[in-house]
Amino acid sequence: MAEVKSNKELFNVSVSPHIRSKESVSKIMWTVNICLAPAALFGAYYFGLNAILILVAGVVSAVFFEWAVQKIRKKPVTVKDGSAFLTGLLLAMCLPPTLPWWMTIVGSFIAIVIAKHAMGGLGSNIFNPAHIGRAALMVSWPVAMTTWSKMTTAADVVSSATPLNVLKMQGHEALIDTFGNASNMYQALFLGTRNGCIGETCTVLLVLGGLFLIYKKYINWQVPVVMIGTVGILTWIFGGLVDPAGSLGFFAGDPLFHIMAGGLIIGAFFMATDMVTIPMTIKGQIIFAAGAGVMTVMIRLLGGYPEGVCYSILLMNCLTPLIDRFCQPKKFGARG
Structure with a gap:
């Protein structure tokens, strides 16, 4: 006959939270x-x-x-x-x-x-x-x-400005001259051998770090995917429309260039996912990420500053309480 546990063992009510995690x-x-x-x-x-x-x-x-x-x-x-x-x-x-x-x-x-x-x-x-x-x-x-050290490669000194700055201020021909050809440019953007802020240049290392955070479930994949996807889609659609003279060329509407050329990767994986300053719900975080992506594209294509990730995230931080208010989950048992 199975041993019957005492009432004290069956009804052991502790102080909340009742669902605990080993994470800290x-x-x-x-x-x-x-x-x-x-x-x-x-x-x-x-x-x-x-x-x-x-x-x-x-x-x-x-x-x-x-x-x-x-x-x-x-x-x-x-x-x-x-x-x-x-x-x-x-x-x-x-x-x-x-x-x-x-x-x-x-x-x-x-x-x-x-x-x-x-x-x-x-x-x-x-x-x-x-x-x-x-x-x-x-x-x-x-x-x-906005002063950048010159990039040095096996060939020689290449440029003294970031790729986004070169494109915005000098056009696509200067951008190609900077790297030699498009293939070299994409390789430099991916591996990090180009001008930029200290930690934003190496796309592959930042993506690997971000993917590990997603694997650990410390961040939700929707935030970087939506923010990066928004920037890519909008630059592809509108990049050429803001360049009627054609001076910016193909890269004005090249989503791959805009995704890797600035601080979008570090911003999407490590800044926009900040647990304190983003909305609490998945729906709210998607709205936050999409808004940050839209503002990034607007600043890059229409503003005087070639980069817009920092300001776009800060502006969306202002809207986080409002997004949380409109994305509140329904109370259990409530109607409507």
Whole structure:
């Protein structure tokens, strides 16, 4: 006869949450850091000493400001959870390799102290802290933020501007001259041997890192797929329409070029998927990603700035509460 358990064993009610997970903030943050590490290391290798200084300055200063603010606020110090490390790393990876290293520290201060802790700390910030830091640096030092080191290949010095900048300012002929031919250009965009921000150039490493996060279910695949797909489709449809003179040529409406040439990959996989600043529901996240993609294309094709990923994500961060309001799931048992 089976042993009958006591009422105490059968009705053991604990404090919520009742559904538990082995995942933690620290584990997730450090996993994201590891996924970003290959692209960051490649950028450090390809762009050289100053890029290394920027990466180190970004990470160390972000961790220090996190520790200092929590000490001043008399809050538990949580620098070991990896969130400040991640903010500093993302900020540094989204900066040009020629930027003076001390400007990175200013960006980290704005990202951690103002964009994060002034909003209440981890989980309470409205905007992506790393992108706020980058946007603040862009407004404060626009020349330094748009000055690029020259690309060097086995042949020689190739160009001193990013592919998007070359296309927008000089046209498709200059873009072809930069790389020699279209095949070389696509190879450079895929492998990362081209000008750009430190951590945005190597498409293959960023995609592999993003796919691992999807595999771990730390991010939803719909966000990067929808954002990247939106940019690709809209540039294919409208790229040629904004170039009546034909100076931009084929690449104005080349979706593959626009997907790999700027910061779309790092933005779609690692910025737009930020758990704090995007909508909570899948439906809301799809709307967020599509909106960010639309704004990216509008800024690239119609604006004076060749890149628009940073501002598009920040603008959609503003709409996250509104999207959440209209995408609330129905209450269990409710009608209509």
